[in-house]
Amino acid sequence: MIAAPDDLTTDPMVASPELVPLRDTLRAGDWVAFRDQLAGHLGDSRTRAIGILSPYAPQGLLESVLEADPADTSAAAMLAVRLTDEAWAVRTGQKARDVSREQFDRFHEMLAGAERVTADSVAHDDSDPAVWTQRLTIARGLEMGQAEAQRRYDQVAARDPHHLPAQVQLLQQLCPKWGGSVEAMHEFARQCAWSAPEGTQQPTLIADAHLEHALSLSGGRQDYLSSRAVVDELREAMRRSILHPSFQRTVGWVYAHHIFALLFGLIGDRKTARPLYEATGNLLSEDPWNYFGDPVTVYREHRARAMRKTRWF
Structure with a gap:
């Protein structure tokens, strides 16, 4: 009830208590155990879980995981979410005319960092829809245009034609x-x-x-x-x-x-x-x-x- x-x-976590064990494992810093738990979430549920759980993953942990294994797409996607969320927090949700030049410069700088993380990730393994979904958000923030957003979405759709998180991002672009x-x-x-x-x-x-x-x-x-x-x-x-x-x-x-x-x-x-x-x-x-x-x-x-x-x- x-x-x-x-x-x-x-x-x-209250609405989705099934994510609580994953959150607790992240807080404990046990990436191997977390990755095993995450494997139980399939399709867009996995992408959504990565997005929700990213604030609980220490950035240093994610960076060390990627340093040891650049092909770990779960860590790449989660780090990119963190960096992207932090960038949007700097920009704020205000209309463009109400955002200062300093905010925009910092916003783009931080998004460029997230873009590097995801670009390196797909260079090692381009099969993860969670990484491509985040690349859609980044492309919108960096104003890469409709064609590039569609290209990135197509990468997701080729692997999962009903991947809602990516569809939400492309809808925003449109x-x-x-x-x-x-x-x-x-x-x-x-x-x-x-x-x-x-x-x-x-x-x-x-x-x-x-x-x-x-x-x-x-x-x-x-x-x-x-x-x-x-x-x-x-x-x-x-x-x-x-x-x-x-x-x-x-x-x-x-x-x-x-x-x-x-x-x-x-x-x-x-x-x-x-x-x-x-x-x-x-x-x-x-x-x-x-x-x-x-x-x-x-x-x-x-x-x-x-x-x-x-x-x-």
């Missing part, structure tokens, strides 16, 4: 704010969502694309999200993902509920949003709420509104 929402937690277009963004989201097996998280890409589309508009966001075509597509995406009988609470399941809860809340459909909040209890995925400010504050406001029995307007 998931706890009541009074004491919210953003700790991914957003208008990163030099793409709403048409390309929606086309890619639909291609990934409708080709994946039902009961997976891929249809959340449909919701991601509609949110990005709405945010790209200077006005009329409510009208766009409330249109019959958008609402119908969001409902179909839910039916094929979180509402499907085979949907499992694997890493990312809280976000999968929250992206739909946010969108149906923005649409004004509390009846649809309410059970999505109830399903996650006190668990909070910082995305997508951080698009609108402090995630805890924004989430509480949206959840309270969805739980009201009175009319929306």
Whole structure:
């Protein structure tokens, strides 16, 4: 039973307790044991685990592992995640016009370090989707362009055509704010969502694309999200993902509920949003709420509104 929402937690270990043993092994500095445990997580679950667990891996440990074995792609991917996350923390999530030249210079310098780690890794072993997924994030930050991002994504897709972490990264690259277009963004989201097996998280890409589309508009966001075509597509995406009988609470399941809860809340459909909040209890995925400010504050406001029995307007 998931706890009541009074004491919210953003700790991914609470939502995904299967990662706790891996975290504890990392904290103990036992890389060999950690790598063996990580091998039990397959496909995009492994890539997600690497991303979530990277803050718990001492950077010195990862560097020493790679020095001893440059072909250790798990260590390379995890170090690249750490360096990339630190770089984005320097840049912040502000719009480009609000980021100083000094911040941008440091951001690019740190991303260049992550790029070197991943370039060296694929030179030794180019088969790991986790490394290529991180290379997508790096390419976006270094503004390498759409063609290079697509090339890197193709490396992932050739090994795993339904690798959600990489699909999420390419979808971001295809957003208008990163030099793409709403048409390309929606086309890619639909291609990934409708080709994946039902009961997976891929249809959340449909919701991601509609949110990005709405945010790209200077006005009329409510009208766009409330249109019959958008609402119908969001409902179909839910039916094929979180509402499907085979949907499992694997890493990312809280976000999968929250992206739909946010969108149906923005649409004004509390009846649809309410059970999505109830399903996650006190668990909070910082995305997508951080698009609108402090995630805890924004989430509480949206959840309270969805739980009201009175009319929306």
